[in-house]
Amino acid sequence: MKILHVIQSVNPQHGGPIEGIRQQARQHKLQGTIVEITSLDSVDDNFLAFPNTPVYPCKLTFFDNIFPVSLLKWLKLHHSRYDAIILDGIWGFHLLASWLALRKSTTPYYIFSHGMLDPWFKNTYPVKHLKKWLIWPWAIYPVIRDAEALLFTCEQEKLLARESFWLYDCQEVVIDYGTEGIPNPEEDFSREFLDQHPQLDHKQVFLFLGRVHPKKGPDLLIKSISLLQKEGHWDPAKMQVVMAGPADSKYARHLVNIANKLGVYDSIYWTGMITGNQKWGAFQAADAFILPSHQENFGISVAEALSCSLPVLISSKINIYTEIEKCRAGLVELDDLHGTANLIRRWLALDQNQKSVIRRAARDCFEKRFHISKTSESINRTLLRGMIAKKRTHDLPG
Missing domain, CATH: 3.40.50.2000 (Glycogen Phosphorylase B;)
Structure with missing residues (x-):
């Protein structure tokens, strides 16, 4: 199986999501799954080198700062190379660009919310939440509605996500999430x-x-x-x-x-x-x-x-x-x-x-x-189920 992750940036300073992808890629490789990444980084950024994981930066022109047209074109051209595509994060035009590229394709896509739909943000930053409502109906909601699944790291995250926006309809799946942990628990660091x-x-x-x-x-x-x-x-x-x-x-x-x-x-x-x-x-x-x-x-x-x-x-x-x-x-x-x-x-x-x-x-x-092994196994099971369902739908007559 071959998976593509689409993320705003692979800059490690942006925290958990990209580190999770890096770790999952190493674990997936052990299980025979290939992972690649495309992002809205520039080709000359100095953090693009991932061992054994190709990164395709798609900020190619000045206009990509306004809307990632280069990402949209890249996905239209290359999506068929992948068995499944995972969009990481909710807030960013990488989501809308991916939807525009993939909505009529046979390549299934999934969205990892990474906690971005927690109602804490709505309650703590109400003005920002009103601004998010301006783009939610046309730039976010259709993307999660049409995804094979919106992925969560635990049951509690899934339940809380329902409280952020009343306009909300998607297939929810909880993934067994984890991390690599200490390299050798017997070694004293x-x-x-x-x-x-x-x-x-x-x-x-x-x-x-x-x-x-x-x-x-x-x-x-x-x-x-x-x-x-x-x-x-x-x-x-x-x-x-x-x-x-x-x-x-x-x-x-x-x-x-x-x-x-x-x-x-x-x-x-x-x-x-x-x-x-x-x-x-x-x-x-x-x-x-x-x-x-x-x-x-x-x-x-x-x-x-x-x-x-x-x-x-x-x-x-x-x-x-x-x-x-x-x-x-x-x-x-x-x-x-x-x-x-x-x-x-x-x-x-x-x-x-x-x-x-x-x-x-x-x-x-x-x-x-x-443990990270549970994450890669859970993701593979979810993607395989989605691929089978997508193929059955595509093969239906008429």
Whole structure:
């Protein structure tokens, strides 16, 4: 089988979707499936090199900045080379261009929503949501209506997607989503990380890893440390919150100011963005992973933490929280100040034997529910069913 992914950009700084595609491509290759990518990047962008995964950039002229005509033409010319096409993301004219190219073809296409239909965005940014309504009826709705399926990473994401727009009609399919996780769970990467950050050696680390964005609730984490310190539950000499994400944004500077005002600046340690062995070392050096997010359709970093046998302290707005609770692989609370502080309170109240049980459950949860092999197998099953259904429809007389 040969699959094409269509995405706005393959720039790794854009976060989860493209990293998921990269990992899926490696896993698909092991199963004999070929994956290729086309995007709205320029041919001279410096992030297009994907090992064993061809990338076809389709921003070829100035006019592609207005509407991706080059992508539309490319898909019309090449779509028959693929057994199925997956459109990644909802918001972007790559969706409309793909629909215009594929709607009369026999090549089935699918859409991965990647959490972009969560009603959190509607409720948090109502003005932006009104602007989205201006394009939804003619540029988005017809595309999801005509797709073989709209793909979701969990049941909760599927149910929430129905609440964003009343004009909504599509075939919904939940995919078993996952990630590769730590390359070798038996290898110790923590020393490499701690050698780079000796201030963290022998500290009880609560790790926040990911994009530093209001959606992920880092302000709640900083404010909860202030609250716990006043209660006597937080010892800044022995404990640290590690913020492993880009620290040079306006919002990151805002968080530093909050920490200063609340008197917990010394309890917050910024590593900047970390990848590879440094990332795995951070997971292994931590006592717990914490993410008090207001919205998360899946949470790749949560699954990565589980792969490192690291318990996860998360909000109930992360859509896989029910799986975490069933596996007893962490703790779950509301996405507010009380809930975030309570995550840490409850964790600190556990003894070492109780923590060890949760650590073993974390790795087990990853293996059973969130390993990348389950994603590629689930996608292949879904695409094969769609291909068979499309062929039957095409072969009908008349």
